[in-house]
Amino acid sequence: MKKKTTIYDIAEKLELTAATVSRALNNNPKISEKTRKLVQETAIEMNYEQNTLARALKSGKSFNVGVIVPRMDSNFFASVIRGIEEELYPKGYHVIVCQTHDQENLETGNIVSLLNAQVDGILMSISNSKTKNKVFNKLSEKRVPLIFFDRKRDIPDVSSVTIDDFNGSYQATKHLIEQGCKRIAHLSNDRSLEIFKNRYLGYKQAIIDSGLEFDESLVVETISKVDEGRRVAKQLLDMETPPDAIFSSSDFTALGAIQEIKEQGLAIPEDISVVGFSNEPFTRFMELSITSVDQSPIEMGRKAAKVFLQEVNSKSKTKQPQRIILQPELIIRKSSSKRIK
Amino acid sequence: MKKKTTIYDIAEKLELTAATVSRALNNNPKISEKTRKLVQETAIEMNYEQNTLARALKSGKSFNVGVIVPRMDSNFFASVIRGIEEELYPKGYHVIVCQTHDQENLETGNIVSLLNAQVDGILMSISNSKTKNKVFNKLSEKRVPLIFFDRKRDIPDVSSVTIDDFNGSYQATKHLIEQGCKRIAHLSNDRSLEIFKNRYLGYKQAIIDSGLEFDESLVVETISKVDEGRRVAKQLLDMETPPDAIFSSSDFTALGAIQEIKEQGLAIPEDISVVGFSNEPFTRFMELSITSVDQSPIEMGRKAAKVFLQEVNSKSKTKQPQRIILQPELIIRKSSSKRIK
Numbered sequence: 001m002k003k004k005t006t007i008y009d010i011a012e013k014l015e016l017t018a019a020t021v022s023r024a025l026n027n028n029p030k031i032s033e034k035t036r037k038l039v040q041e042t043a044i045e046m047n048y049e050q051n052t053l054a055r056a057l058k059s060g061k062s063f064n065v066g067v068i069v070p071r072m073d074s075n076f077f078a079s080v081i082r083g084i085e086e087e088l089y090p091k092g093y094h095v096i097v098c099q100t101h102d103q104e105n106l107e108t109g110n111i112v113s114l115l116n117a118q119v120d121g122i123l124m125s126i127s128n129s130k131t132k133n134k135v136f137n138k139l140s141e142k143r144v145p146l147i148f149f150d151r152k153r154d155i156p157d158v159s160s161v162t163i164d165d166f167n168g169s170y171q172a173t174k175h176l177i178e179q180g181c182k183r184i185a186h187l188s189n190d191r192s193l194e195i196f197k198n199r200y201l202g203y204k205q206a207i208i209d210s211g212l213e214f215d216e217s218l219v220v221e222t223i224s225k226v227d228e229g230r231r232v233a234k235q236l237l238d239m240e241t242p243p244d245a246i247f248s249s250s251d252f253t254a255l256g257a258i259q260e261i262k263e264q265g266l267a268i269p270e271d272i273s274v275v276g277f278s279n280e281p282f283t284r285f286m287e288l289s290i291t292s293v294d295q296s297p298i299e300m301g302r303k304a305a306k307v308f309l310q311e312v313n314s315k316s317k318t319k320q321p322q323r324i325i326l327q328p329e330l331i332i333r334k335s336s337s338k339r340i341k
Numbered sequence: 342m343k344k345k346t347t348i349y350d351i352a353e354k355l356e357l358t359a360a361t362v363s364r365a366l367n368n369n370p371k372i373s374e375k376t377r378k379l380v381q382e383t384a385i386e387m388n389y390e391q392n393t394l395a396r397a398l399k400s401g402k403s404f405n406v407g408v409i410v411p412r413m414d415s416n417f418f419a420s421v422i423r424g425i426e427e428e429l430y431p432k433g434y435h436v437i438v439c440q441t442h443d444q445e446n447l448e449t450g451n452i453v454s455l456l457n458a459q460v461d462g463i464l465m466s467i468s469n470s471k472t473k474n475k476v477f478n479k480l481s482e483k484r485v486p487l488i489f490f491d492r493k494r495d496i497p498d499v500s501s502v503t504i505d506d507f508n509g510s511y512q513a514t515k516h517l518i519e520q521g522c523k524r525i526a527h528l529s530n531d532r533s534l535e536i537f538k539n540r541y542l543g544y545k546q547a548i549i550d551s552g553l554e555f556d557e558s559l560v561v562e563t564i565s566k567v568d569e570g571r572r573v574a575k576q577l578l579d580m581e582t583p584p585d586a587i588f589s590s591s592d593f594t595a596l597g598a599i600q601e602i603k604e605q606g607l608a609i610p611e612d613i614s615v616v617g618f619s620n621e622p623f624t625r626f627m628e629l630s631i632t633s634v635d636q637s638p639i640e641m642g643r644k645a646a647k648v649f650l651q652e653v654n655s656k657s658k659t660k661q662p663q664r665i666i667l668q669p670e671l672i673i674r675k676s677s678s679k680r681i682k
Contacts, residue, residue, distance in 0.1 A: 034446075036450075037446045037450070040449060040453055041473060044476055045475050062458065063457075064454050064457060066437075072422070072438065073413070073414065073416055079414070081440075082414075085442075094439065094450055095439065096407075096438065096439055096454065097438045097440075098437055098438070101426075105375075105377075106430075108378055108382060109377075109378065112381055113404070113437065114437070116459070117405055117437065118459075135382065255626065281623075285626075285627065286627065287629065288628065
C-alpha cells in the first residue's frame with residue numbers, strides 16, 4: 001500500500017514548518033494568501049487527503065460565509081457582495097452566494113443548504129415577508145451569526161446594515177417638487193418589506209410637507225422589472241389627469257416607464273420627469289441618463305462583513321446587535337433636470 | 342432532559358409517513374417542493390436536530406451544486422446561473438455560487454471551499470489560464486463531476502458546454518464588411534483563454550476571406566471593462582489612419598469605445614461602426630443600441646446542468662465526456678447599421 005501523504009511531507013517539500021502547512025490548509029488568516037495558495041496546490045499535487053469532515057468537526061469552522069440575495073444580476077446586490085468579499089477574503093474566508101428570485105420556498109431552502117454546507121455565518125437580504133422567524137431564530141440558536149443587509153426584518157438579536165430609504169425617497173421627491181412637478185406618481189413594490197414601505201413613506205411625507213395634495217391613486221404597486229414599469233406607466237398615462245413626474249422605487253421599473261413615455265411621444269423631462277432608485281450602472285450609461293438614489297452598496301457590504309467578523313470572533317455570551325444605517329445620495333441626471341444636457 | 346425530536350414526531354404532527362419526512366429532510370427530488378418546505382419548516386419549529394455531517398457521510402450527497410464564475414454581475418453569467426437553477430431546483434438541488442474576479446488565487450481557493458462545503462458537483466467557467474490541471478483532476482479523482490461552460494480548458498475527462506466563438510466573431514466581422522467597413526479594429530482579451538483566442542481567429546479569418554488586408558496593429562488586447570474600452574479606443578482613434586469599425590470581444594469595452602468615439606465628436610455608425618459580444622441587456626437599452634453576439638446563456642446553463650445530472654446519476658465506471666457547442670446569433674442594432682433607426 002502506498003504511504004499516505006502527511007502535512008510533514010508537504011512541509012518538507014516546501015521547506016515550511018508543519019504548523020504553517022496546517023494553518024494554510026485550514027485557511028488560517030495568519031498565513032499570507034500566497035503561501036496558502038502554494039500549500040493548497042502542493043497538497044493537491046502530492047495527493048494529500050485532508051479529512052474535511054473531521055476538520056469541520058474539530059475546528060468548528062469552515063471559513064465559508066454564505067450570502068443570500070434576491071438576485072445577483074442587479075448591480076446593487078453584486079456590489080454589496082463585492083464589498084463583503086473585499087472585507088472577508090483578506091481574513092481567509094470564502095464567500096458563497098445563493099439567490100432566491102423572490103421565491104418564498106427558496107429562501108428557507110437556501111438557509112438549510114448553507115447550513116448543510118457548514119457556513120460560519122449568513123449575510124442576507126430578505127426577499128419575502130412570509131419566511132418564518134423560526135427559520136432565522138434557528139441560526140442564532142446554532143450560534144451561526146446572521147446579518148441582514150438592505151432588506152431586513154426586525155428580530156431582536158439580529159444585526160443589520162441598511163440605508164435610510166425614507167430619507168432617500170424624501171430627497172428624490174423633494175427634488176421633483178423643486179423642478180416644478182405637481183402630480184408625482186410613485187411606482188411602489190411589496191410594502192410588507194421595510195425598504196419599500198419606507199420609500200413610500202418618504203415620498204408621501206415630502207408631498208405633504210410641500211403642501212401638495214397627496215393622491216393615493218398616483219401610487220401603484222409593481223415589481224422590479226422593466227416590462228412591469230412599461231405596463232404601469234401606460235396605466236398612469238391613460239389617467240384623465242396624468243402625472244407630470246414618476247418616482248420609482250426601482251431603476252428597472254423607471255427604465256420601463258421611460259420606454260413607454262417615449263413611445264407615446266412625450267418628452268422627458270419636459271412633459272414628465274422620471275427618478276429611479278439604486279443607481280444601477282445603466283442609469284448612467286443611457287443617453288437620457290436617469291436620476292437615481294445611490295445606496296453605497298460596496299460600503300454596505302463591507303460594513304455587514306465587519307459586523308459578521310465581530311460576531312464570529314466575539315467571546316461574549318450575550319449579543320449586542322448592531323443597527324447600522326447608511327445615508328443615501330441623490331444623483332441628479334437628465335431624466336429629471338432640464339439644466340443637465 | 343428534554344426528549345429529542347425525531348422524524349416520527351414530525352411525521353405525526355404533519356400526518357405524513359416517517360419515510361416521507363426523511364426524504365423531505367434529505368431534499369429527495371421525489372418529494373414535492375411544497376411538502377419539502379413544510380417538513381423543513383416544521384423540523385425547525387420542533388427543534389429537530391439533523392446531524393448533517395452524519396447525513397453527508399451516510400448518503401454521500403449534499404444536494405448542493407457549486408458554480409464558479411469570473412463575475413456574477415454580468416448578465417451573461419447571471420443568465421447561465423439562472424439556466425442551471427431552472428434545471429436543478431426541480432430535481433431537489435440548491436445552487437451555490439462563487440466568483441473569482443479573474444484572480445488566479447481565488448479560482449483554486451473557491452474549488453477547495455466548495456469541496457469543503459461538500460458539493461455534489463462543480464460547474465465552472467475558467468477565469469485564469471494559470472490554474473493547474475492538478476486542481477481539476479482532483480475533482481475527477483474524488484468523483485465530483487466537473488463541467489466547464491463558456492470558458493473551458495481541454496481536459497480529457499471533463500465535459501463542456503460552449504458556444505462557437507469563432508463563428509460568432511466571423512459573422513460579426515462579415516456583417517461589418519458588408520456594411521462597407523474596410524479597417525476593422527478588434528478589441529481582444531487574454532488569448533490564452535480559448536474563447537478570446539477563437540473570437541480573434543474568427544475575426545481574422547473573416548477579414549482574410551473577404552480579401553481585405555489583415556493589419557495586426559488594429560488588434561489591441563484589453564480587459565472587459567468600460568474604462569479600458571475608452572482607453573484603447575482613444576489609442577485607435579489617435580492612429581494615423583484610424584479604423585472605420587471596432588469589433589469588440591466584450592460589450593463592456595464596446596460601450597467604453599462608444600463613449601470615447603462620441604466624445605471626440607464622431608458619428609456612429611456613419612464614421613465608425615461598433616459591434617460588441619455577449620448581448621448584455623444595456624446593449625438593447627441604449628438609445629444608440631449596440632450590435633452584439635448573443636450566446637444563449639440560459640440554454641448554456643440548462644445544458645451544463647443536464648450534463649451534471651447525467652454524470653452524477655451515472656452508474657458506469659467509465660466516463661464519456663460530452664462536448665456541446667451552441668451556435669451564437671448576431672443581433673444587428675443601430676451601432677453598426679445605417680438602416681436601423
